[in-house]
Structure formats: structure tokens, C-alpha cells
Amino acid sequence: xxxxxxxxxxxxxxxxxxxxxxxxxxxxxxxxxxxxxxxxxxxxxxxxxxxxxxxxxxxxxxxxxxxxxxxxxxxxxxxxxxxxxxxxxxxxxxxxxxxxxxxxxxxxxxxxxxxxxxxxxxxxxxxxxxxxxxxxxxxxxxxxxxxxxxxxxxxxxxxxxxxxxxxxxxxxxxxxxxxxxxxxxxxxxxxxxxxxxxxxxxxxxxxxxxxxxxxxxxxxxxxxxxxxxxxxxxxxxxxxxxxx
Amino acid sequence: xxxxxxxxxxxxxxxxxxxxxxxxxxxxxxxxxxxxxxxxxxxxxxxxxxxxxxxxxxxxxxxxxxxxxxxxxxxxxxxxxxxxxxxxxxxxxxxxxxxxxxxxxxxxxxxxxxxxxxxxxxxxxxxxxxxxxxxxxxxxxxxxxxxxxxxxxxxxxxxxxxxxxxxxxxxxxxxxxxxxxxxxxxxxxxxxxxxxxxxxxxxxxxxxxxxxxxxxxxxxxxxxxxxxxxxxxxxxxxxxxxxx
Numbered sequence: 014x015x016x017x018x019x020x021x022x023x024x025x026x027x028x029x030x031x032x033x034x035x036x037x038x039x040x041x042x043x044x045x046x047x048x049x050x051x052x053x054x055x056x057x058x059x060x061x062x063x064x065x066x067x068x069x070x071x072x073x074x075x076x077x078x079x080x081x082x083x084x085x086x087x088x089x090x091x092x093x094x095x096x097x098x099x100x101x102x103x104x105x106x107x108x109x110x111x112x113x114x115x116x117x118x119x120x121x122x123x124x125x126x127x128x129x130x131x132x133x134x135x136x137x138x139x140x141x142x143x144x145x146x147x148x149x150x151x152x153x154x155x156x157x158x159x160x161x162x163x164x165x166x167x168x169x170x171x172x173x174x175x176x177x178x179x180x181x182x183x184x185x186x187x188x189x190x191x192x193x194x195x196x197x198x199x200x201x202x203x204x205x206x207x208x209x210x211x212x213x214x215x216x217x218x219x220x221x222x223x224x225x226x227x228x229x230x231x232x233x234x235x236x237x238x239x240x241x242x243x244x245x246x247x248x249x250x251x252x253x254x255x256x257x
Numbered sequence: 258x259x260x261x262x263x264x265x266x267x268x269x270x271x272x273x274x275x276x277x278x279x280x281x282x283x284x285x286x287x288x289x290x291x292x293x294x295x296x297x298x299x300x301x302x303x304x305x306x307x308x309x310x311x312x313x314x315x316x317x318x319x320x321x322x323x324x325x326x327x328x329x330x331x332x333x334x335x336x337x338x339x340x341x342x343x344x345x346x347x348x349x350x351x352x353x354x355x356x357x358x359x360x361x362x363x364x365x366x367x368x369x370x371x372x373x374x375x376x377x378x379x380x381x382x383x384x385x386x387x388x389x390x391x392x393x394x395x396x397x398x399x400x401x402x403x404x405x406x407x408x409x410x411x412x413x414x415x416x417x418x419x420x421x422x423x424x425x426x427x428x429x430x431x432x433x434x435x436x437x438x439x440x441x442x443x444x445x446x447x448x449x450x451x452x453x454x455x456x457x458x459x460x461x462x463x464x465x466x467x468x469x470x471x472x473x474x475x476x477x478x479x480x481x482x483x484x485x486x487x488x489x490x491x492x493x494x495x496x497x498x499x500x501x
Contacts, residue, residue: 021371021375023275024365027276028275028276028277028280029275029276029277030275030276031267031272031273031274031275031367032271032272032273032274032276032279033272033273035276036272071499072499072500072501095367095371096375096379097371097374097375097379097380097381097382098371098374098381098382098385099382099383099497100382102374102375102378102379102382103378103379103382103494103495103496103497104496104497104499105379106378106379106489106490106492106494107489107494107496107499107501108501109490110489110490113490117492119374119375119376119378119379120375121268121367121371121372121374121375122367122371123275123339123365123366123367123371124371127265127339127341127342127365127366127367127368127371128365130341130342130346130363130365131265131340131341131346131363131364131365132363134346134347134350134363135340135341135346135347135349135350135363136341137341137342138341138342138343138344138346138347139343139389139394139395140386140387140388140389140395140400140403141342141386141387142384142385142386142387142407142412143384143385143386144384145383145384150383150497150498150499151383151384151497151498155411156384158410158411159384159410159411159412161410162406162407162409162410162412163386163406163410163412165406166402166403166405166406166407167399167402167403168386168403168406168407245350245351245354246350246353246354246357248350248361250347250350250351251347252347252348252351253343253347253348253394253395254394254395255315255316255348255351255394256316257316257351257352
């Protein structure tokens with residue numbers, strides 16, 4: 014039976030992958046992926062055939078993966094973070110829909126909400142939402158509605174794709190929506206280059222974040238606490254409600 | 258400097274931990290944790306001192322961890338899934354608040370939303386919420402409001418602690434709230450014993466889930482898709498909006 018592994022790479026190098034993910038990459042004949050991620054891992058798996066392409070070529074990448082599987086190759090398509098969170102797991106299933114004979118196994122990994130939260134402290138410890146501000150695939154009106162619902166429900170929020178050159182004011186708009194329901198003093202955090210060279214973080218407030226988004230880029234993940242979140246020894250912590 | 262690692266174990270055995278988490282456990286003198294998780298890992302780390310206790314003793318466990326660190330030991334407190342998601346990362350920071358000299362490093366892992374989603378296909382591929390139905394630490398009214406907001410925003414939803422003997426009807430109540438905004442045909446899934454013996458999953462619909470919650474217990478994680486989710490070759494897939 015033809016087999017495709019959708020392998021989550023986690024936030025950074027091999028150390029942040031699971032043993033299961035490493036084994037799947039070792040077991041396959043061909044590894045496909047986005048240029049940047051293939052370049053990150055190829056030295057660790059020297060005897061594999063690699064197929065790589067550029068941004069926004071996700072559908073082509075999945076088609077190439079399926080083609081290799083249909084030839085009888087065991088193929089791994091890699092995805093940074095967790096493949097099931099804004100990653101390749103969904104589109105791979107969609108592209109292979111006409112081939113139920115190809116088995117697809119998704120190997121989970123650590124998504125940026127979790128890896129970034131660990132760096133900031135424990136901002137997402139209870140109910141939270143993940144929202145991407147990229148409107149390439151989702152209408153901006155829908156993103157706005159989700160931000161409003163998340164803040165109305167007093168969820169902690171992890172924001173993916175918070176800002177790019179073309180979307181320079183989206184994070185500010187997002188903060189304004191959250192500020193309809195949350196106090197400006199709610200702790201907020203930014204983590205840059207999670208698990209990669211240049212990893213660093215900033216702890217701030219929702220109001221300050223709103224007024225100073227210029228340091229945020231496509232390699233950043235943004236965190237906004239809920240009404241109970243606080244800063245302890247420089248870390249953002251959202252209490253679950255334990256009695257100390 | 259005294260050091261505490263808060264180590265995420267991921268969904269199951271050592272294979273689903275990251276290399277970084279394994280290294281932290283190897284580097285420490287003492288490992289603390291809930292009985293069940295210590296029993297799962299102790300054979301892999303035979304030369305460590307273990308301190309374990311029972312459910313609902315989270316504060317005591319963190320105090321014991323801090324005591325060991327203050328004695329100069331390097332301590333790891335373990336947490337299943339991701340320590341930052343309904344795990345030990347928050348309460349550990351709270352208990353150690355008076356000791357800024359103790360460094361706390363949270364090592365992230367794979368939370369049940371991600372590990373369960375991988376088994377079901379790709380139900381959480383875009384914006385989603387995590388909501389726990391346990392009202393031990395969160396008032397039920399707040400949980401109800403969050404469910405309503407999540408469904409109103411057309412988020413995919415991962416439900417933790419969906420049902421127990423004492424909370425036999427909570428999942429049904431939760432489905433009724435989601436049904437205010439979502440169609441009954443929206444795909445839903447249940448994953449039991451993720452990463453452990455007896456792992457299995459069911460793909461169903463929101464309406465069917467609502468009427469048949471009896472198989473769901475405290476070892477289950479429940480997934481509800483959004484208005485775009487569909488079933489492809491028996492897997493739940495939420496499209497992001499790519500053109501095929």
C-alpha cells in the first residue's frame with residue numbers, strides 16, 4: 014500500500030521533533046517540502062531524495078507528493094510546527110481525495126502557540142483560541158468576527174501571521190477589536206523566531222502592543238492573555254484557579 | 258542557580274516526546290509528577306529520584322518541586338500533553354512566585370488537540386478554540402459562554418475533559434450550545450486514549466455526538482469542525498481555502 018507521512022517538524026531543529034517524526038523521515042524514500050524547511054533538515058537525512066518548492070505552491074507540493082506515492086515510493090511531506098495547525102495535513106488529504114488506496118498518516122508536532130507560550134511562561138494555560146491574521150485564504154471580515162468572539166468569550170489568544178509588509182496595520186486592527194472587550198492592561202507577548210536563530214520574546218500589555226506593532230513580522234507569534242492573566246517574575250501566567 | 262524544568266510528555270510514550278524533553282529528564286536529579294505519568298516514564302530513567310502524588314494535588318506537587326530546587330537539586334516536573342495547555346506550567350510559576358532566583362524552563366510538547374487531530378485527519382487546520390468542560394476550576398457559566406462564542410465565530414473546537422461520571426450531561430449541553438450556531442451535519446470526532454493502549458477514534462456528526470455521548474469519558478478528546486469541514490476517505494478535514 015502506498016504511504017504518505019505528513020511530518021510535523023515542530024518549532025526548530027531536529028531536537029524539537031518527536032522521536033516518531035524522526036523515525037518517519039528515516040523510513041521514507043522521498044521527502045517533499047517548502048524550500049526553507051527542506052534546507053533545515055536535509056543534512057540530517059543525507060540519503061533521501063528531496064523535492065522542494067516555494068511559498069504559495071502548497072497544492073503543487075501535495076500533487077508531487079501524491080505522484081511519488083503512486084509510483085510506490087514512501088513519501089514524507091514536511092510541515093513546520095504542527096502539520097494540522099495551518100499546515101500541510103489538510104491540503105494533502107484534499108489533494109489525495111481521489112486515491113483512498115494511499116494511506117496518509119499525520120505525525121503531530123509542536124505548534125507555535127505551544128512553543129511560544131513556553132518561552133513566555135504559561136499564557137495559554139486554560140481555554141484559548143488560535144487565529145491567523147492572514148487573509149490570503151480567509152476573508153478579513155471572518156477574521157474580525159473571530160477576534161471579536163474570542164475576546165467576548167475571554168479566551169486567551171495566540172495570533173499567527175500577525176503582520177507583514179502588505180498587512181502592516183492588521184495587528185493594530187486586531188488589538189482594537191480585542192480592546193472592545195478586554196482591558197488595555199491585559200498582558201501580551203511577542204515571540205520572534207521560535208526555536209530558531211534569533212529567538213527572543215517581549216512581554217508587554219495589550220494597549221502597548223496596539224501602539225507599537227512595528228517590531229512584529231511574519232516570523233513572530235503574538236499572545237494576548239485573558240482577564241485573569243498576570244506577569245510573574247517577567248513571565249506571563251494565566252491562572253487556572255488553583256488555591257495556593 | 259536553582260533550576261526547574263517543566264517537561265511536557267506529549268500524548269504517550271517516550272517516542273512522542275521531543276529529544277529536548279528527553280534530554281531535560283536525563284539532565285535532572287529529581288522527577289516529580291502525577292502517579293500515572295511517573296509510572297509511565299520511570300523505567301526509561303532508572304537512576305532518578307521520583308516524587309509522585311495523586312490527582313488534585315497539583316499545588317502540593319509544585320511545592321515539593323520547589324523545595325527540591327531550593328535544596329540545589331535540578332528538578333523536572335512532568336506534565337502530560339503540553340505543560341502549557343491545562344498543564345503544570347502555570348501553577349509551577351505561581352507557586353515559585355516568591356523565588357525569582359529559581360529559573361523555570363518550560364519544555365513544550367504535543368497537546369491532545371494536535372495529537373488527536375492527527376488521528377482524525379486535519380479537523381483543526383485553521384482558526385480553532387480549545388475548551389475544557391471541567392468546572393472544577395472554571396465556573397460552568399463561563400464555559401457555556403465560551404462555547405457560544407466559539408460556535409458563533411465558526412471556530413473549529415477541541416474539547417478537553419468532555420465527560421465524567423459526575424458531569425455525565427456536560428458534553429450534551431455543550432453540543433446543544435454549539436447547535437445554536439452550527440448545522441447538525443458538521444463533522445465531529447472522538448479520540449480515545451491518544452497515544453496509549455486502546456487508542457481509537459470515531460468520526461460522526463455534531464447531531465449524532467449530541468445524542469450519543471455515552472462512549473465519551475475522561476480519556477477522550479472531542480473535536481467539532483466548522484461550517485466548512487468535511488469527511489474525506491473517513492477523515493475529518495477542514496479546508497483552508499486552497500484552490501485545487
